[in-house]
Amino acid sequence: GQIIGGREAAPHSRPYMAYLRVRRDEKWIRCSGFLVKPTVVLTAAHCQGEIITVVLGAHNVSQWEPSQQVIPVQRQIPHPQYNDTPKNNDIMILQLQGEAHHNKYVDFIKLPPAKQRVRPYTKCSVAGWGRTGPEKKQMSDTLWEADMAVMEDADCPRNQDGPYPYYDSTTMMCVGDPDEGSSSFKGDSGGPLVCGKKAQGIVSWGPEDGTPPAVYTRVTAFIPWIQETMKDLQP
Numbered sequence: 001g002q003i004i005g006g007r008e009a010a011p012h013s014r015p016y017m018a019y020l021r022v023r024r025d026e027k028w029i030r031c032s033g034f035l036v037k038p039t040v041v042l043t044a045a046h047c048q049g050e051i052i053t054v055v056l057g058a059h060n061v062s063q064w065e066p067s068q069q070v071i072p073v074q075r076q077i078p079h080p081q082y083n084d085t086p087k088n089n090d091i092m093i094l095q096l097q098g099e100a101h102h103n104k105y106v107d108f109i110k111l112p113p114a115k116q117r118v119r120p121y122t123k124c125s126v127a128g129w130g131r132t133g134p135e136k137k138q139m140s141d142t143l144w145e146a147d148m149a150v151m152e153d154a155d156c157p158r159n160q161d162g163p164y165p166y167y168d169s170t171t172m173m174c175v176g177d178p179d180e181g182s183s184s185f186k187g188d189s190g191g192p193l194v195c196g197k198k199a200q201g202i203v204s205w206g207p208e209d210g211t212p213p214a215v216y217t218r219v220t221a222f223i224p225w226i227q228e229t230m231k232d233l234q235p
């Protein structure tokens with residue numbers, strides 16, 4: 001994921017944001033996530049790796065900041081029905097090795113109730129440490145954010161020859177107005193779509209060229225699974 005057409009976020013204005021360093025196939029990749037409990041971060045299942053380290057309270061991830069809390073992940077719990085293709089059920093619970101210390105730089109975000117479906121044209125926002133434009137190869141050091149409108153399901157048509165061949169409106173959301181130009185892409189994977197004060201979506205996949213709309217995991221479809229799984233987490 002990448003934030004295109006967005007802006008640098010005010011430092012620490014989104015204290016639930018988690019920066020993930022993911023070790024996979026001898027490389028480090030980056031993902032985002034969001035803190036929902038002192039020991040639980042949610043992200044996308046496609047951010048799985050051999051090792052994941054979570055950085056909370058960060059703004060510029062290329063430097064050490066006194067507000068940062070670096071916590072290794074003890075257990076990765078991708079959704080049991082996650083498939084790489086199609087990227088369905090793209091959600092993962094990360095159990096942290098230690099508790100996040102709650103302060104003004106590190107805080108939780110609320111999940112929506114299971115039945116609360118976001119209406120099309122709702123204005124939401126997304127944030128991440130991904131690329132900030134299609135031409136810029138550089139990933140962003142600092143947190144970027146962009147406003148993002150929820151679209152109709154019909155704006156991500158499930159057409160085998162189109163860019164959304166696997167769109168499933170029960171578990172996915174179609175997000176990003178093509179007329180506004182902002183989208184989200186690779187480095188932002190796993191970051192939350194925030195509507196009101198709740199995490200309604202998770203950056204998942206989209207057209208290769210980054211043009212909106214993109215596809216987000218529909219968090220409300222997974223509330224029962226999240227609650228059941230969190231209940232069973234052993235410290």
Ligand SMILES: *[C@@H]1O[C@H](CO)[C@@H](O)[C@H](O)[C@H]1NC(C)=O
Nearest residue numbers: 060061062063064140141142
């Ligand atoms: C982030 O930190 C690095 C390392 O200190 C610095 O070179 C870079 O300019 C910083 N980025 C921003 C946008 O402040």
